[in-house]
Structures are given as C-alpha cells and as structure tokens.
Amino acid sequence: MKTAQLPPVRVLASVRQQIESVLVEGETLSNFVEQAAIDAARRRKAQQDFVARGRASLAHARETGELYAADEVLYAMQSRLEAARLAEKKRDSGSKQGS
Incomplete structure (x- = not known):
C-alpha cells in the first residue's frame, strides 16, 4: 500500500519546542x-x-x-442519571457486603 505525505507545516521554533517537550519515549x-x-x-x-x-x-x-420543552427533557435526563447512580450505589454496597 502506498503512503501519502501531508504538506510540511511551518511553525515558530517555540511551538516545535513545546511539542518536542511532550513527546513520549520513542x-x-x-x-x-x-x-x-x-x-x-x-x-x-x-x-x-x-x-x-x-x-x-x-x-x-x-x-x-x-x-419537547428543554426543561422537560433535562428533568427526564436528570431523573435517569439519579436512578442510575442509585442503582450503582446499591450494586456497590451489595458487592461489598458479599465479600
């Protein structure tokens, strides 16, 4: 498979130094x-x-x-989030008691 090249990008020396300073090993x-x-x-x-x-x-x-009115949708989403958090708490407390 042939590879393609991106055009060279000119940047200030300080930008290049910033990038080089965050490169991970290799x-x-x-x-x-x-x-x-x-x-x-x-x-x-x-x-x-x-x-x-x-x-x-x-x-x-x-x-x-x-x-749908935005406040109705947000209320429904908030209710679902709270229910999910409550269910997660119950699962966590149940698994800790069983340990």
Whole structure:
C-alpha cells in the first residue's frame, strides 16, 4: 500500500519546542503530527455527524409536530442519571457486603 505525505507545516521554533517537550519515549515529531491530524479529523467528523443528526431531528420534529420543552427533557435526563447512580450505589454496597 502506498503512503501519502501531508504538506510540511511551518511553525515558530517555540511551538516545535513545546511539542518536542511532550513527546513520549520513542515517539517522533512525525508520529505526533500524524496522530494529531488523525485526532482532529475524527473530531471534525464527529462534529459533522452531530450537526447532521441535529438537523435531521429538527426536520422530523417540524414534520410531525412532536416537540419537547428543554426543561422537560433535562428533568427526564436528570431523573435517569439519579436512578442510575442509585442503582450503582446499591450494586456497590451489595458487592461489598458479599465479600
């Protein structure tokens, strides 16, 4: 499989020094830049997907007229979170008693 090159990136010497100061053992500057580019592309893709889902949801809500007030949704989410935390506490206390 052929590999491709990214264009060279010009940075201030101080930026290069900052990056080099955080490289882990055995990591090269090229490895770091490649991983940073991959991570940035994944974040951008996730953001694009999130926006697309939001737009689709809005279009669906407009078509169906099925809308929910933000405070109702937040209350429901908070209730689910509290229930999950309570269930986790019960599991933790049950497993400690059985030990």
